Amino acid sequence: MARSIGIIGAGFTGALLALHLLRRCGDQDRIFLIEKARRFGAGLAYSTGNAHHLLNVRAGNMSAFSAEPDHFVEWLRRLPDQTRAMIDDDPPGPSSFAPRGLFGSYVQQSLAEAIWRGQGGDRLTIVNDEAVGIEREFGGIGVKLAVGRKLVVDTAILAVGNFPPAGTAGPVFGDPWDERALADLDPKAPLLILGTGLTMVDTVISLLDQGHQGPIQAISRRGLLPRQHVGAxxxxxxxxxxxxxxxxxxxxxxxxxxxxxxxxxxxxxxxxxxxxxxxxxxxxxxxxxxxxxxxxxxxxxxxxxxxxxxxxxxxxHRAAPQVMARLTEARERGQLQIVAGKVAETKVAEDGVVVQVKLRGGDALATYRGARLIDCSGLNSDCTKLDQPLLKQLLETGLIRSDALRLGVDVAADGALIDRDGQAAADLFAIGPITKGAFWEIIAVPDLRVACEAMAARLLPAAPESQPADFGITSSRTIAPSRSGRGAG
Ligand SMILES: Cc1cc2nc3c(=O)[nH]c(=O)nc-3n(C[C@H](O)[C@H](O)[C@H](O)COP(=O)(O)OP(=O)(O)OC[C@H]3O[C@@H](n4cnc5c(N)ncnc54)[C@H](O)[C@@H]3O)c2cc1C
Structure with a gap:
């Protein structure tokens, strides 16, 4: 019997799930990969164009396929000399820390190769649009798209990933990945950063790369910095x-x-x-x-x-040694200061932002001023507070509920979404960081790739016998989705 599956979100997780489903599906099965951004396979983590934003996991642990641990390292080694020069080690090896943007290209290329290797047929359809609603209807799951059309599939999976904090107001940037946060900045201006984790590290690296010389104060409750990996x-x-x-x-x-x-x-x-x-x-x-x-x-x-x-x-979640070395240098020359304390008040002033911090270990209040405040304190995971049309609609209609710790959505052990009444769905699933409440360790590539393999086996238990050993895909196309009816047209 032909099966149709809609994957919503094509960051690393959605793209990899599509690859694994393609390995298992038959000629009549259809996979729809729905992504609102222009770039497929990269998501928030691997879209960065800054070559100094490095993976925080060694290349030897970043293969998209757990059974082929050298897959990514070999891909890096095949890169043209000019691109390979972006990696500190030559030749790159399992211990290397590659630029994150390269990893995005690796995922994209793995997907593209799977498509190009095909010889006709329609198993994978790429849909470049935002899913804004899901409803059960006769014959399947209707996935409403922002353009106003609808895809009907047997099963839908949320692979919607990480949500950056929203809310940019004047000099306060709620989303540290907003390009405007570091644009048109006086290189001598003082800056304030909320958070001292990996996102702060990325932001400081970007500032140093653009020649920022002004003081940077990074504030978090405990002032803890990511530890670094040992060198090779x-x-x-x-x-x-x-x-x-x-x-x-x-x-x-x-x-x-x-x-x-x-x-x-x-x-x-x-x-x-x-x-x-x-x-x-x-x-x-x-x-x-x-x-x-x-x-x-x-x-x-x-x-x-x-x-x-x-x-x-x-x-x-440790950082690459070469990244932390740059942060240490910035601290040693007094440009970067780490402040441990709780923000008591944030005020927008004429020349920027003023933040009052109750310093850790006492009652002393300190005042910090910056031309801008960039919030690097973490990703949003509480789906009840997210301003995302799809999640809002799913919560309102009761098809999903938040997990008890507000880390994402509530799912069963196999990723089945649990509805408002506590029932696990047979046709709606979630995978990736939004399932953190159930699995906790489900953020980084080594865990996500195992989850994708398991989800593919759960949804398509019997791989067709006629499939070749590699991707069983025959071709793909990009569509303008249909207004109704199964699949797209
Ligand atoms: C800055 C950063 C750096 C990281 N670095 C590493 C690292 O070095 N190594 C590591 O192992 N892990 C790293 N991680 C962890 C990271 O979470 C995973 O590696 C992985 O990228 C998660 O992928 P994802 O596809 O689940 O989510 P995402 O990458 O967030 O992708 C979700 C996708 O869904 C799309 N989407 C969302 N809603 C809709 C909708 N309604 N309709 C259509 N499309 C939608 C989004 O546009 C996005 O492309 C990092 C995370 C971050 C944030």
Whole structure:
């Protein structure tokens, strides 16, 4: 029986899911990949044109396919010399940190190759439009598009990813990825940044690249900076290898956050004493994190978010050494200052912004002034507060609900969306960062690619026997979607 599947969002997750579905689908099946932005496969993370915005994961862990760990590294090695020169290591290897924009091109090219390898047929349809609503109707799921047309499919998957904070008002930039945030800036102007995580790091790198000389003050409650990856270490044969994650034996488990933290601390002590370092332990937790999250009660998860998350984030999501070296230099020459404290008040003044900060560890209030304030304090995940037509409509009609911790949408273990009444859908799914409430560790590529493989197997359990070993796709086309009826026309 022919099946039709609509994927909403073509960042890394949506594009990769399409690739995996294409590997499994038959001649009569149809996949629709719907993306509102012009660029498919890149999303927020990999659209940056700045070659100094590096991946925060080594190339050896960034393959789009878990069964082919060298896929991305080999792609990097095949790049023309001029493009490869953007990468610090020559030749690039598993330990390299490549520019994020290159990774976007890699995903795009993987999708394009899958399309070009085909020989006729219509399995993948690219739809360049915004999905603004979903409704159940006779014969399937109707996905309403902003142009006013509708696609009808058997199954729809939300792969809508990361939502930047909104709300730019005068000199206060709610969205740090808004091009205007750093444009037309006096190079000597003082600047304020909210947040001291990876987005702040990106913003400071962009400022340094554009020759900014003015002081930059970055403020967050604890003033914690992302830790950095260790540099590449050659083994005894001179070969550069990826650092080996710690093997937990027995695997960590338990419902108490305190007990779990003790196990991790003890293991870190052991790793440090044995010369393996704390990073190996944090990386060794990765295969267990989703299960551990699942085992924790709601109260324990809340406790984790309140007390441990900032520490977890800076140790888990690390920056490339060459990126952190530039930040350290900026701090040492006094241009970048990290302020630990809670913002008490933000006022727009004639010449910019004035922020009052209650400094950490006391009651002292400090005043900071900047020509602009750029909010790098994090992505939006509370879908009840997002100004997105699709999510608003889905919440209003009860087809989705927020997860209990407001980290995204509520889903079952297989990604099925849970509706207002607590029922898991058979035809509506979500995948990627908006499922963080259920899985927690579902943000970075190594976890997303596994999720895409599992989702493809869930939706198309039987790969057709006639499929070739690689992509079973025959061709694709770009469409102007139909007003109604199954599929597009
Ligand atoms: C700045 C940044 C850097 C990162 N760096 C790394 C890294 O180095 N390594 C790593 O492993 N992870 C990194 N991550 C984590 C990142 O979340 C994932 O790697 C991955 O990019 C998530 O992809 P996604 O497709 O789920 O979401 P997104 O990339 O956000 O893509 C979602 C897509 O859906 C589209 N969309 C949304 N709503 C609609 C709609 N209604 N209709 C049509 N289209 C819609 C959007 O336009 C977007 O293209 C980074 C994240 C950020 C924000």
């Amino acid at each position: 270490i050659p083994d005894e044969t001179g070969e550069i290898r990826l650092p080996r994650p710690w093997t937990f034996d027995p695997p960590p488990s338990g419902r108490s956050l305190v007990a779990l933290t003790q196990v991790v601390r003890r293991t870190i002590d052991q790793a440090e004493r044995g010369g393996r370092g704390w990073r190996s332990v944090i990386d060794g937790l990765r295969p267990h994190t989703q299960r551990l999250w699942h085992e924790l009660s709601h109260v324990e998860r809340k406790r984790f978010l309140r007390h441990l998350r900032p520490w977890w984030d800076v140790h888990r």
